[in-house]
Amino acid sequence: MTETQQCERCGHELVALLRPMRRLRWSRYWLTGFKSLFTGSMRICHQCGAMYSNDGTLVAAGAIATDAERSLDVYRKDMAHLRNAFLGIMIAAGGLASWLAFGPETFELGRVMLIGALGGGAAIPTGYFARKSHVAGRELRSLRRARRAGQIPGKAQ
Numbered sequence: 001m002t003e004t005q006q007c008e009r010c011g012h013e014l015v016a017l018l019r020p021m022r023r024l025r026w027s028r029y030w031l032t033g034f035k036s037l038f039t040g041s042m043r044i045c046h047q048c049g050a051m052y053s054n055d056g057t058l059v060a061a062g063a064i065a066t067d068a069e070r071s072l073d074v075y076r077k078d079m080a081h082l083r084n085a086f087l088g089i090m091i092a093a094g095g096l097a098s099w100l101a102f103g104p105e106t107f108e109l110g111r112v113m114l115i116g117a118l119g120g121g122a123a124i125p126t127g128y129f130a131r132k133s134h135v136a137g138r139e140l141r142s143l144r145r146a147r148r149a150g151q152i153p154g155k156a157q
Helices: 030-039 067-102 109-121 123-149
Strands: 014-016 043-045 058-060
Touching: 067 109, 067 123, 109 123
Parallel strands: none
Antiparallel strands: 014 043
């Protein structure tokens, strides 16, 4: 690491690793993150995911999720929540239509059809957001594979 604290791999500026236990939680470097709480903060590169120790040596290349991965993961989770919300509308409409059709009172066909149409109409946004979530998940997996393989997105070769 140079005096200007730039990444050796891609040349971007290094920043201090905040919340090392949370960021390294599901990686094999969680113990290194725990040690950094006592030995001094680690530095990371948001472009390529490289992690540097307090004294400037490269600990791991591609260990930390990049900014692109983190923003794509948030987008994927948002799309999944929207999908689940519309799926809940479909389930509720199905239950209500069943109650109206087979409940203790006589049913009006117009009401049952309206509730069924509401549930069926919720299928369109459910499918749309499910597709968006699926595509974002696939792209996120490809970004993670590229980071772990050492292929830095946007790096001039």
